[in-house]
Amino acid sequence: MTTPLRLVSPTPSHHADMPAHIPELARRVRRHALHMTNRGGSSHIGSVLSMADIVAVLYGGILRLDAADPQWPDRDRFILSKGHAGAGIYAALAECGYLDVRQLDTHCQDGSLLSGHISHKAIPGVELSTGSLGHGLSVGAGMALGAKLDACEHRVFVLLSDGECDEGSTWEAVLFAAHHRLDRLVAIVDYNKIQSLDTVENTLALEPFAAKWKSFGWSVREVDGHDHVALWHALSDIPASANLPTCVLAHTTKGMGVSFMENSVLWHYRTARAEEFDAALRELDSR
């Protein structure tokens, strides 16, 4: 077993350049998630692979955190609103020293605390339990409002799926955050264009998506959600515009990193077993 990377730091990061360890963290998040979903017979590996690079950039240096003091009041808050991809966050937290990496083996097993949809109970480092879509941005807005009222320095990052932008509650929060000028709030959308049963386009089209966020009063950055350097720069100077909440629209590929899972609706729910698992692992290891 490899040693955890233990990357997070309470020191504000002023790197102009992206830390070199981010690609390795992304690789490990993908690898852990593949193992976890295989062992647990659980779904959503495609969703984890889609967001893995975003998660690696966040936990690799953007988020100001202290693994030794998970409740440190000035920490940045991170909410995984697309809670079905919880395996990816558990993996990142383990690599950052919040959990024992071996605990990842219990994911979705009988008696485990590591549920398929992310839960905060007894898991240090998880701010919010989610799993029902359309909840995270409102709670993040409340946290950002509190930070603003108390002139706190910390930021609130919420990672959403594109599918959960079907939820009316998401747009309630979008309205609210802009109205209250919550400039310490960042919504990152993992925009892989595939939802549970079909493409976003065939289900409930979101385009023109960036224009929607802009028209609601957000500052929008569009970025390649697998380009670590681009993500690093998009997330480094927040707010993107003074007094506005920031939306980072991260264009991603569902299933990224395993060729036969990429852009496939199938891998929203399917579990990689036997030969599929071995082939996926080989691909991830060769990256």
Place this chain on the structure above:
Amino acid sequence: MRESFVRALTALAESDPRIFLITGDLGFGVLTEFAERHPKQFLNAGVAEQNMTGVATGLALHGRIVFTYSIANFPTLRCLEQIRNDACYHDANVKIIAIGGGFSYGTLGVSHHATEDLAILRALPQITVVAPGDLWEAAEAAKAIAYAPGTAYLRLDKTAAPDTRRPNESFQLGRARRLREGQDLTLIATGGILGVALAAADELGVRGVACRVLSMHTVKPLDADAVLGAARETGGILTIEEHTIHGGLGGAIAETCMEAGIVPGVFARVGLRADFSSTVGSQAYLRARYGLDASSIAARALALVGRAN
């Protein structure tokens, strides 16, 4: 009742900067004083109850004690999942206030009849459910839920019983108040209909049936001692709620008795048995229509104790 609540909350906000009130665009005139005196502790979230409840949770996790305010079913059923997953599961200090319990807004139609809220909210884990019976209970309940850790639901009624406070009495969540003594039957009421229950008890007294009357302001956690005491020490129990009979106060009391193996001599539930009330009218009209007025309750009680004329 809402004025008593708002007065208590306004005073609380004065001494505790953690108190925060969010309205879902309702409370015209009623919340003005709070908003003017505590502008940094007040926010109108607009007509968006799901977001209001999520924001309340986020603020609560930041350290505030957050009250959400709206009418009838809007702050509860409309955003039930936010209450369950966000507020309750995180033990967040979110205190949900619904004004217009039962048929308070009787003329406004089914959308504004809050007649299943107690049952639905009571089913959630990690929540306190309170329906005060008079103005004193409403003000005391506001203070009590503010400092009871975690999520709470406070159902306020347009009507209230005449002041029931006794000298030096202190209010305790989860502790029923015994307002009348009598051994023939116990009337147990929750919410503003307490006043009707007391009137029914008076009527029954005249007819020679002496009733114990309990104000069960806290539906969850239920005061099991008071319930079992009534079952043991009096002729039986009649529960009274302006709410469906399915899963509310009467249901909770029945469960408590059955599980303890202490069966009341007689038992019945006064509450709503019909479907939606498409018929509208004043709260008094609808209470009478559905057998929730004092004389209907007294008649029910008389029949229950075998004294029907």
